[in-house]
Amino acid sequence: MAKPSFAAKLIGGLAVGAVIATCVVMGLVWLLSRSSMGADMSGHGWVALLAGTVVSFIVAGVLTTVLVLGRRNGFDEGAHEIVWDTRHSDEA
Numbered sequence: 001m002a003k004p005s006f007a008a009k010l011i012g013g014l015a016v017g018a019v020i021a022t023c024v025v026m027g028l029v030w031l032l033s034r035s036s037m038g039a040d041m042s043g044h045g046w047v048a049l050l051a052g053t054v055v056s057f058i059v060a061g062v063l064t065t066v067l068v069l070g071r072r073n074g075f076d077e078g079a080h081e082i083v084w085d086t087r088h089s090d091e092a
Contacts, residue, residue: 022053 004012029049033041041049 018057022057026050026053 026049030046
């Protein structure tokens with residue numbers, strides 16, 4: 001069996017870190033909601049908060065993936081060259 005690459009280990013570590021960070025933030029929100037002026041959040045509120053957090057992480061992951069893959073495949077080079085040509089057209 002082949003050893004996992006550095007990138008695979010990094011992605012796995014970041015995923016575990018994101019899950020742990022989410023749990024810590026949710027725990028802090030839960031603690032603060034219990035102690036703040038008697039305000040209490042219903043079960044539906046917790047489900048909504050969890051769903052919003054999960055969807056936000058998924059959207060951030062997808063957008064980051066698109067950014068990295070676009071950069072690797074050179075899709076942003078055309079825009080960079082246009083800006084460079086307009087700024088430095090007299091130097092050529």
